[in-house]
Amino acid sequence: MTILDQILREKENEVLKLLQNPPEKINKPIKRPSLFDALYQNKRLQVIAEMKRASPSKGLINEGANPVEQASIYERAGAACISVLTDSPFFNGTFEDLKAVSKAVEIPLLCKDFIIHEVQIDQAKASGASVILLIVAALQQERLETLFEYAKKAKLEILVEVHNTDELQQALKLDARLIGVNNRDLKTFEVDLARTAEIADIFPFHEKRVLISESGIQSSQDADIVANLGASAILVGETLMRSGEVAQTLASFKVEKGVEIQ
Numbered sequence: 132m133t134i135l136d137q138i139l140r141e142k143e144n145e146v147l148k149l150l151q152n153p154p155e156k157i158n159k160p161i162k163r164p165s166l167f168d169a170l171y172q173n174k175r176l177q178v179i180a181e182m183k184r185a186s187p188s189k190g191l192i193n194e195g196a197n198p199v200e201q202a203s204i205y206e207r208a209g210a211a212c213i214s215v216l217t218d219s220p221f222f223n224g225t226f227e228d229l230k231a232v233s234k235a236v237e238i239p240l241l242c243k244d245f246i247i248h249e250v251q252i253d254q255a256k257a258s259g260a261s262v263i264l265l266i267v268a269a270l271q272q273e274r275l276e277t278l279f280e281y282a283k284k285a286k287l288e289i290l291v292e293v294h295n296t297d298e299l300q301q302a303l304k305l306d307a308r309l310i311g312v313n314n315r316d317l318k319t320f321e322v323d324l325a326r327t328a329e330i331a332d333i334f335p336f337h338e339k340r341v342l343i344s345e346s347g348i349q350s351s352q353d354a355d356i357v358a359n360l361g362a363s364a365i366l367v368g369e370t371l372m373r374s375g376e377v378a379q380t381l382a383s384f385k386v387e388k389g390v391e392i393q
């Protein structure tokens with residue numbers, strides 16, 4: 132059983148509990164700037180900066196981090212979006228973290244969780260998120276489409292995550308404008324920026340969509356590599372959570388995009 136299978140099994144239990152005590156359904160749109168607008172045709176690589184205490188691959192990363200302080204530093208340092216891991220069993224995150232961060236920052240806010248049911252989308256919105264994540268590997272195509280449409284109707288932005296070219300084709304069947312490629316193999320945890328290269332090779336940059344490179348970014352050299360492949364943004368957790376100089380590290384990732392692809 133892969134780590135993703137284990138996480139998804141846990142999510143099924145969480146959904147059952149959530150359905151017994153559903154979150155408030157917020158009908159009005161979340162007031163935050165659009166992540167897509169911040170990324171599309173920006174001449175610099177943008178950063179989605181993640182609040183990440185722990186992970187299945189690395190164990191504890193920064194157990195004592197205060198989500199509001201961390202997110203505020205990210206915002207001041209020029210992050211385009213804050214990602215908050217809300218999963219507890221595997222990442223030590225909470226929806227309380229997301230709610231607290233939503234009150235402290237004004238930029239786009241991603242609820243980073245493993246969504247398999249509409250009620251989790253309601254929970255993300257009720258906690259202040261303006262962006263949700265849908266992972267292609269976690270969902271059958273029909274379910275992916277249903278959840279995508281549900282989130283769209285709720286006026287949320289949707290980051291659709293893929294791991295390979297087949298999954299990219301599935302994502303492209305949707306009107307997905309934010310497409311992330313996860314550089315981490317969820318079976319071996321191995322991180323390889325070649326995954327971004329593989330996706331970038333066939334990514335329809337001429338369409339109104341942006342490519343985001345997720346996981347394993349450690350240096351401005353890594354940022355340069357994915358920027359030159361056509362990525363508009365990177366999603367960075369561990370490196371920022373471990374950095375003694377968060378603002379400088381984040382700023383160093385905002386490299387100029389070398390190639391005019393879009």
Ligand SMILES: O=C(O)c1ccccc1NCC(=O)[C@H](O)[C@H](O)COP(=O)(O)O
Binds near residue numbers: 346
């Ligand atoms: O980070 C993990 O170990 C992990 C394991 C299984 C599923 C997802 C996982 N991470 C979620 C993420 O997508 C990352 O937190 C995010 O891309 C940032 O990655 P990094 O910069 O390498 O911390």
